[in-house]
Every structure is written in structure tokens, then in C-alpha cells.
Amino acid sequence: MPLYECNxxxxxxxxRRLIETSxxxxxxxxxIMYDDAKYGPSTLxxxxxxxxxxxxIRKSLKSTVFSKVPFIDEFHGRMYNENExxxxxxxxxxxxxxxxxxxxEYSINVWGGTYLLTFDAMFKPEIMIEKxxxxxxxxxxxxxxxxxxxxxxxxxxxxxxxNVMVFDVKNMIRVIDYSLRF
Amino acid sequence: xxxxxxxxxxxxxxxxxxxxxxxxEIGFSINGTTTIVADxxxxxxxxxxxxxxxxxxxxxxxxxxxxxxxxxxxxSKITISKIIxxxxxV
Numbered sequence: 001m002p003l004y005e006c007n008x009x010x011x012x013x014x015x016r017r018l019i020e021t022s023x024x025x026x027x028x029x030x031x032i033m034y035d036d037a038k039y040g041p042s043t044l045x046x047x048x049x050x051x052x053x054x055x056x057i058r059k060s061l062k063s064t065v066f067s068k069v070p071f072i073d074e075f076h077g078r079m080y081n082e083n084e085x086x087x088x089x090x091x092x093x094x095x096x097x098x099x100x101x102x103x104x105e106y107s108i109n110v111w112g113g114t115y116l117l118t119f120d121a122m123f124k125p126e127i128m129i130e131k132x133x134x135x136x137x138x139x140x141x142x143x144x145x146x147x148x149x150x151x152x153x154x155x156x157x158x159x160x161x162x163n164v165m166v167f168d169v170k171n172m173i174r175v176i177d178y179s180l181r182f
Numbered sequence: 183x184x185x186x187x188x189x190x191x192x193x194x195x196x197x198x199x200x201x202x203x204x205x206x207e208i209g210f211s212i213n214g215t216t217t218i219v220a221d222x223x224x225x226x227x228x229x230x231x232x233x234x235x236x237x238x239x240x241x242x243x244x245x246x247x248x249x250x251x252x253x254x255x256x257x258s259k260i261t262i263s264k265i266i267x268x269x270x271x272v
Contacts (some may be wrong), residue, residue, distance in 0.1 A: 012189060012254050039228035046242060152216075161256060
């Protein structure tokens with residue numbers, strides 16, 4: 001079964017065409033959280049890196065990222081000291097700092113083909129100063145804390161008319177349909 | 183009775199500010215934003231809502247040129263026409 005990748009515009013327009021032809025179809029959706037070090041502060045565009053500017057510093061895109069101040073990464077339960085290397089684009093397999101994300105996949109199966117739209121939605125960083133203790137910190141020490149908020153579902157999802165059925169799935173297992181062979 | 187909702191997605195070569203201005207004129211307000219990565223590029227994805235009508239705009243982050251935001255509309259036929267007409271006027 002062929003698999004066709006689409007961008008957002010192509011995918012939505014394909015659905016619109018199917019609706020207009022009254023063709024019966026089903027949209028599958030898979031949203032899974034990953035924290036596999038695919039994204040880190042070194043590879044973020046400037047606008048995005050700005051969200052981390054309170055705690056991190058880098059010379060330019062894809063250069064090594066250092067901590068500006070000591071901070072706690074609450075999501076991963078780690079603490080970083082000042083001037084610690086946090087991330088670098090050249091050693092992405094061994095980064096110290098990783099940004100979690102949702103992998104979102106939409107697919108439709110039509111006439112033996114699968115049309116797929118995929119994108120990753122980054123968790124939003126939230127940096128605040130809090131009183132913390134432990135891990136070498138005196139009781140009630142004020143320290144920067146990095147938290148990650150998952151993006152809300154209403155922004156992740158593609159807006160579709162109410163008559164389009166969307167099924168949430170855990171995984172897509174590709175099946176070879178031998179009946180299509182003549 | 184609610185108008186029947188239709189679907190439309192367009193890619194346009196006009197600045198995001200002008201699209202936002204057009205949406206604001208017809209009563210849409212921003213409801214949320216997130217950063218996504220698709221096709222190896224970072225995009226800002228914004229959601230606009232007016233009653234039960236929803237519009238997503240995705241624009242590439244950074245200095246990419248030309249910028250071609252993708253507008254995905256799930257709304258009544260009248261709203262879709264208004265948005266497309268507004269985009270054409272720019």
C-alpha cells in the first residue's frame with residue numbers, strides 16, 4: 001500500500017475534496033509524547049531560543065548552549081550549575097538538555113493508499129524563580145526552575161467539520177493487502 | 183440553527199499581520215499558539231475562534247523568504263468567502 005506524505009494544506013484540501021464527493025472515509029489521529037532528545041536549545045531558531053534566554057546562552061544557531069545561571073529542570077528532575085554545557089548541535093545523541101514534544105500524525109486511507117500528515121508540537125517552557133531545597137541547596141534557596149507545559153489539544157488538532165469522523169489510534173500497523181494483486 | 187461548516191486550506195504570500203487584521207475585522211480573536219516542527223522547519227501555529235468557527239494559521243518562524251502562511255478554515259461558506267476576499271484585496 002503506497003504511503004503519501006502531505007503538508008497541512010494538501011491534507012486538508014484532500015479531505016475537503018473527499019467531503020465534496022460524498023466519499024465515505026475515516027481520519028485516524030495519533031498523538032504521542034516523546035522526549036528522545038530530538039530537540040534541544042542549540043537547534044532552536046532565535047525567536048524560540050528567546051524563551052530560554054533567562055537561563056541559557058549561545059553565540060548563534062547550532063552553537064553550544066551554556067547555562068547562564070544555576071537552574072532546575074523540573075520535567076527531567078535535573079539540576080544544572082552555571083556555565084554548564086547544556087546542548088550542542090554536533091553531539092545531539094548525547095545532549096544534556098532535551099525538549100519534550102508531541103508527535104501528531106493524521107492519516108486517511110483512500111482507494112488502497114494512505115495519506116499522511118505529521119508534525120511535532122513542542123512543549124512550552126516556563127521559567128520561574130522558586131524556593132527549593134536539597135541537591136546541595138540550602139533550605140529555601142531561590143533558584144530558577146524550568147518547567148514544560150504541553151500544548152493544548154485544541155491547538156494541536158486540525159479543525160474538521162463535525163460530520164468528519166476522527167478516530168484516535170495508538171499505532172498504525174501497515175498491512176499488505178494481497179487481494180489487490182491481480 | 184448553525185450554518186453548515188465547510189473546509190478550506192490556502193497558502194498565501196501576504197504578511198501575517200494583514201491576515202490577522204482581516205480576521206479581527208470579521209470578529210475572530212486569537213485563542214492559542216504553539217510551536218510545531220514540520221518538513222524540518224519550525225512553524226508558529228495560531229488558533230482563531232469566533233463562535234463555532236475555527237481558523238488555524240501556520241507561519242514559518244525565522245527569516246525565511248518568501249513567507250507563505252497556511253490558513254486552514256473550518257467555518258461557514260460566507261466566512262470562508264470573506265477571508266478569501268480579504269486575502270485577495272491585499
